[in-house]
Amino acid sequence: MNNSIFFEKYNVTSRDLETYLAEGLSRGGDYADLYFEYRINHSIILEEQIIKSATKSINIGVGVRVISGDKTGYAYSDNLNREHILKAARTAAFIANSSSEGGTIGVQTPSGHDHGFYSVPKVPAALEIVDKIALLLEADQAARACDSRIQQVQASYVDETKHVLIATSDGRCAWDLQPLVRLNVMCIAEENGKRQSGYQGGGGRRALDVFTGDLEPKALAREAARQALLQLRAIDAPAGPMEVVLGPGWPGILLHEAIGHGLEADFNRKKTSAFAGLIGHKVASELCTVVDDGTIPFRRGSLNMDDEGNPTHRTVLIEKGVLQGYLQDRLSARLMKAPLTGNGRRQGYDHIPIPRMTNTFMMSGESAPEDIIKSVQKGLYAVHFGGGQVDITSGKFVFSASEAYLIEHGRVTAPVKGAALIGDGPTVLRQVTAVGNDLALDQGVGICGKDGQTIPVCVGLPTIKIREITVGGTEK
Amino acid sequence: MHDLRPAAEQVIHRAVKGGATAADVMIREDETFSVNVRMGEIETLKEAISRSLLLRVFVGKRTATSHTSDLSEELIDQLVDETIQMAKLTSEDNSGGLPDQSVFQSDFPDLNLLDPEWEKLKPEQRIGLAIRAETAALSADKAMYDRLPPRSGEHAGVFGCV
Numbered sequence: 181m182n183n184s185i186f187f188e189k190y191n192v193t194s195r196d197l198e199t200y201l202a203e204g205l206s207r208g209g210d211y212a213d214l215y216f217e218y219r220i221n222h223s224i225i226l227e228e229q230i231i232k233s234a235t236k237s238i239n240i241g242v243g244v245r246v247i248s249g250d251k252t253g254y255a256y257s258d259n260l261n262r263e264h265i266l267k268a269a270r271t272a273a274f275i276a277n278s279s280s281e282g283g284t285i286g287v288q289t290p291s292g293h294d295h296g297f298y299s300v301p302k303v304p305a306a307l308e309i310v311d312k313i314a315l316l317l318e319a320d321q322a323a324r325a326c327d328s329r330i331q332q333v334q335a336s337y338v339d340e341t342k343h344v345l346i347a348t349s350d351g352r353c354a355w356d357l358q359p360l361v362r363l364n365v366m367c368i369a370e371e372n373g374k375r376q377s378g379y380q381g382g383g384g385r386r387a388l389d390v391f392t393g394d395l396e397p398k399a400l401a402r403e404a405a406r407q408a409l410l411q412l413r414a415i416d417a418p419a420g421p422m423e424v425v426l427g428p429g430w431p432g433i434l435l436h437e438a439i440g441h442g443l444e445a446d447f448n449r450k451k452t453s454a455f456a457g458l459i460g461h462k463v464a465s466e467l468c469t470v471v472d473d474g475t476i477p478f479r480r481g482s483l484n485m486d487d488e489g490n491p492t493h494r495t496v497l498i499e500k501g502v503l504q505g506y507l508q509d510r511l512s513a514r515l516m517k518a519p520l521t522g523n524g525r526r527q528g529y530d531h532i533p534i535p536r537m538t539n540t541f542m543m544s545g546e547s548a549p550e551d552i553i554k555s556v557q558k559g560l561y562a563v564h565f566g567g568g569q570v571d572i573t574s575g576k577f578v579f580s581a582s583e584a585y586l587i588e589h590g591r592v593t594a595p596v597k598g599a600a601l602i603g604d605g606p607t608v609l610r611q612v613t614a615v616g617n618d619l620a621l622d623q624g625v626g627i628c629g630k631d632g633q634t635i636p637v638c639v640g641l642p643t644i645k646i647r648e649i650t651v652g653g654t655e656k
Numbered sequence: 657m658h659d660l661r662p663a664a665e666q667v668i669h670r671a672v673k674g675g676a677t678a679a680d681v682m683i684r685e686d687e688t689f690s691v692n693v694r695m696g697e698i699e700t701l702k703e704a705i706s707r708s709l710l711l712r713v714f715v716g717k718r719t720a721t722s723h724t725s726d727l728s729e730e731l732i733d734q735l736v737d738e739t740i741q742m743a744k745l746t747s748e749d750n751s752g753g754l755p756d757q758s759v760f761q762s763d764f765p766d767l768n769l770l771d772p773e774w775e776k777l778k779p780e781q782r783i784g785l786a787i788r789a790e791t792a793a794l795s796a797d798k799a800m801y802d803r804l805p806p807r808s809g810e811h812a813g814v815f816g817c818v
Contacts, residue, residue, distance in 0.1 A: 230747030231747040235722060236720075237724070238722075238731070239724075240725055251697065252700040255703050258725040275701055
């Protein structure tokens with residue numbers, strides 16, 4: 181595809197874009213932009229060994245944003261007719277209240293994105309439903325074949341094909357086509373009246389070819405089954421402060437919550453983050469280098485351009501323990517006089533872009549993971565998490581570990597259930613005492629919510645050791 | 657608000673003609689107005705009217721659903737056909753199906769849930785309400801001035817899997 185669907189199918193012209201933007205700035209205002217979106221989602225669910233439902237969803241619309249100082253006016257239309265868009269532009273314009281003439285705006289010849297991080301031969305929306313269903317059936321069969329104690333399997337397949345066109349009052353115009361697929365498997369194992377569940381999922385900005393190797397439906401199903409079965413023999417988690425080792429990959433959600441959100445520029449501009457005003461200060465152990473990188477090919481959090489039309493970057497947030505900068509969207513970057521980082525993201529045309537993460541991870545260190553385990557006398561080894569949340573202002577977080585083990589005398593021993601990790605971001609990073617050489621990104625399942633907007637993200641971590649973290653256990 | 661019933665009936669008719677043994681449709685029209693204020697000033701103001709259509713079809717005991725924010729006739733016609741095709745690819749589900757006609761209700765009692773005064777509120781009045789609430793919070797305690805975080809909802813989370 182070498183042109184945007186909005187020009188080809190919806191006959192939007194550069195001239196139209198200029199007219200809408202001029203209307204947006206008709207009452208003054210410093211800046212205006214347009215975000216056209218055409219998004220097709222498919223979702224198929226397998227339950228009780230049958231394909232229970234299939235859903236197709238189409239969302240089309242345009243959002244008009246006008247910025248005046250630090251105020252934002254926003255309106256959107258799910259109708260791409262000229263009159264509707266002009267009305268939305270007039271509504272958004274109301275945020276500015278000078279009567280000055282907007283003047284004329286010249287929009288450059290539309291160009292594609294700057295990168296090519298996820299070109300696919302055929303977009304997910306154009307793939308056969310039967311092929312998507314086949315993935316679910318394969319997962320179901322593989323999970324049930326693992327063990328007779330696997331009593332229930334739920335599997336879901338979701339995909340997204342998103343066309344985006346962005347035009348700005350400073351003359352830029354860019355478009356992108358963003359594919360995204362994900363397959364999740366949940367197993368319930370049952371034995372002697374006890375029931376436990378296990379989850380595994382994977383995907384990325386690709387087509388169905390992503391589901392090979394570790395992401396093969398069989399492999400995801402076996403992993404979900406393994407976790408459920410493991411939990412059947414898990415013992416109660418110990419409680420109290422203790423040394424904790426986090427495994428590589430998905431445990432990066434701890435980094436995402438505890439550090440990542442606190443480094444989003446809006447919270448820091450308003451000084452509501454625990455990290456506000458700390459650039460150049462040591463905020464973490466010198467073993468920690470934390471990066472947000474939206475430019476990794478095919479990853480769930482990757483973008484050719486952010487939702488404000490700016491190219492994504494590799495942004496070093498913390499280098500050897502020292503805070504380097506924040507994740508910026510356009511508004512915060514301008515108000516903080518900071519460079520753009522390509523982190524302005526939004527859920528859709530009906531939402532205002534805000535600073536968000538892309539793929540966020542800690543760089544590998546020098547320790548061998550097995551040496552990290554050996555160095556712990558008594559502690560917890562957490563390798564998989566169900567989810568977590570953070571209070572940005574205090575930095576306090578809580579996570580529930582869905583797979584964790586005791587570490588006793590340098591060895592990983594019994595699996596434990598119900599362990600929750602409780603702490604605060606600024607403290608936990610200072611307590612990192614070892615970083616492994618095994619950085620891994622998660623397999624492509626992250627969904628991040630903020631201000632009522634959910635977006636796909638990716639997290640990553642090498643094995644790390646934290647001197648002390650409070651474990652909310654289940655031991656009586 | 658438009659009368660959405662004829663449009664809904666047309667979609668049902670189209671679905672039945674296309675091979676659905678049963679179908680239900682929901683068309684909604686939403687009016688959104690939201691304002692965030694901070695330190696007595698508007699921070700963000702958002703306004704829109706949007707419509708969407710949700711269709712569920714049954715082909716025997718098989719089902720599929722679809723949703724669109726584009727209510728153009730051409731697209732809806734195509735989507736109805738695609739939804740029926742999708743339904744044919746799902747499995748037979750004995751617990752699926754529409755509720756019996758006799759329990760379907762379309763004449764609802766007015767529970768007095770919508771304050772008619774609300775619709776009369778002008779944007780300036782709505783903004784005024786937000787500013788009043790913030791001012792009250794700021795004046796409740798000196799600490800609110802020092803910490804400056806009057807916006808609520810600054811929580812974020814990431815959720816894995818299913």
